[in-house]
Amino acid sequence: MNARYAVRWLAEHGLPRVALRVHNRMGDPFARLLGSEEGHRDPYALIETLRGTGGVRSGPVGYAAFDYQLCREILRDNSFGVRTPFDPAVPGPLRRYAERVVLPPNPIEAPSMFMADPPQHGRLRRPVASAFTPRAVARLGDRVREVTTELLDDMAARGSVDLIGDFAARVPIAIIADMLGFPAADRELFLRWGDVVTPLLDVGISWRAHRRAMAATAAMEDYLRAHIDQMRRDPGDDIFSTLVSSGDLDTTELMASANVLMGAGFETTVNLIGNAIPLLLSHPDQLDLLRAEPERWPNAIEEVLRFEPPVQMTCRRALRAVDLDGVVLRPEERIIISLAGANRDPAKFPDPHRFDITRPNAKEHLSFGSGIHACIGASLARLEAAHALPALFDRFPHLRLDGTPRPCGLSTLHGYEHMPARLGRPANTQAVSALSVDRTLGS
Template sequence: MKPQYWFRWLSVQGTPRVVLRLQARRGDPFAELVAGPAGYTDPYPLIERLRGEGRIIRTAIAFATFDHELCRSLLRDNRFGVRTQESFRVPKSMTKLAERFPLPPNPVEPPSMLVIDPPEHTAMRKPVASAFTPRAVGRLRDRVESVTEELLDALPSDGSADLIESFAAQVPIAIISEMLGFPDEDRAMFLDWGDRMTPLLDLGIPWRVHRRALRAMEVMNDYLDRHIERLRRDPGEDILSSLVTTGELDDHALKATASLLMGAGFETTVNLIGNGVVQLLAHPDQQERLRAEPELWPNAVEEILRFDSPVQTTARTALTDVDIDGVRIREGDTVVLSLAGANRDPAVFTEPERFDVGRENAKDHLSFSSGVHVCLGASLARMEGVYALRALFGRFPELRLDGPPQRRELFTLHGYHRVPIRLGRRAAMPEPSVV
């Protein structure tokens, strides 16, 4: 491991980690939320405590809001830009140090479209947007259905399995691998890289976790170099082949885009499916309603996204001085936007702590963000989630937990590392419904 990576961790993650841990020991609910373990086991009591402190609050490292209206408006406000970890209250000398040690192309640093603003963001997003239009996603429906059926056929009737490893992760990784032209046999490797690299989205991660992520990043960078070279010689019909052949992006940008699509293409959906199964098993009355009214499955997915948000938070940095709800935000200040808090705002959602697959305004959640950075793959994640969950509960109507689910130790991405299930008897596959 390159020694400069340690200095980078110290400036980007180590300093915020010390601040957060000290604040958490003093009982600061925001620090407890971000630093864990409450932030990844059950963040909602802390979110409600913080909501009671005001619509926008000042914390040790940033401003924060848990208010639906403010989150939605800030996501759409061009006076704010996307943030990197360096945007938080870290001494400028530390941020300058970080800039001296760039990382290989990855999803959490420029030129990844996740962390750049227009016009650069527009230029990066435009070449891939056509692959995620409703029409393009509709063409993937048959493939999603066939992958789902293959995975369900492989599950042992009346046996036990880990839902995440055997099903929830496999549906989205199969689809995004095809979309990027990756061989099927490499899927397990992608899942491992994703598991190692997703902590980089959090703030204040330990050095050992950071080091593990960087090693995966270096291996992935070498893999993408070889894959892009193959596509230049023999392009296919996938998104990455199209980007390679048009020449709109250089190799660095190609790899940043590929790594972002690879991660974003399955992270939200695997958490959506896992969270959905756990919530439906905890609410058998809602399962019964879906059996009686299968047309509610698309709305049920919206309620899962609202109730237990796969992406809990994002942030924006002020590009100029601005007043928000009577609070002065200076240029360069960061505002943490709690999507999970917005999705349980009682001003928008009646009885927000109640899981209701028939909730009329469930789709008003902000789990896919909003504004120019709204999730490109939202329609694909929805379609995968609806079909996978409906097919799973249809094929295994006696499905139940076979032990306590284990949460991933992440704050930003909220899902399960392991969900042990007992499948029960196998039923006939239900007829597909329109998604």
């Protein structure tokens, strides 16, 4: 099995990895953005170099777009499908062999909705999307509040914490585990699986990282199969039980959906909450404004999403020849859509490198994508952040980072792995948090 996976890795990651390395040595900003520590840590200077005078750029692993209007158009254009794992430059025989290698279910392997074009996409997305009704999401509000309070209580007993491992990661994992009907005791398992599976989203990962991800996804497959069988026998009142009972999706599709929900629902929101903390601490004037006027929190969360998008980029492939501002993409050619670039486009967001929680059009960012693949969980992510962040800052008004947070080291996802912090003296009463959260959400 390892040999088959190795061929798949070679076609999907190995060859692009070599291309990125070579171009990286030549100082190519596109290669540096995708394949260097500098690109992972601070992508924005490289993005500005690549934006140049605008339009489509070409690079070592395909084309790329950085301008708001262009990115939005591509996401909404049915001349494009979702990405294939393989660059058209991969030699034919290798590609044909690699295409036949089926990997264990994971968020970016068919039949995941991320990797499906119409009409299959609609069939996979509809039943999941219909479980995310505004009522179903609003019902999760009390649970988000409960989880947040428990985490803050635990942290208060310690003083020194890791704001990612002890807080930002714990809120979304608890909620997504509830939604999928997983026992609370298994949350640690998902945190570990998540860490090794998310590198699959990047281009050109190492064979070692790929092997670890395959081992984790294979273990996850066994877990999910047993979980779905159990749900068929004894459904709970969670969102995933509803999906299983509906009979709309077969077992493989259900496993793919669970994988997407876990990956998309957890690995992103942790970064929304995690990215907001240093941003706000380094802009004390804006934090003061939020303290004085908590009703500004929803817009502040949109500005965090615009300024530091947890998902920095996505990818599409041309289904037919497409002319983009004079650059013609042939069928199967790929284009990276830089959501981070779109969000910092001065033509859309004046003074785009300024973090400003009062920005009137902050909410027009592309951080949740656009078009038929637009994020299903956007309202849930907003709800989690709107509870977790005000509660954290209210409870610990003297919160300080303790050293430099460690970035997660990926190019597609942007966030931190560790964020050591000192909490300082807590505010006296939890009632402050509850009051502020209620005002934040306008209740």
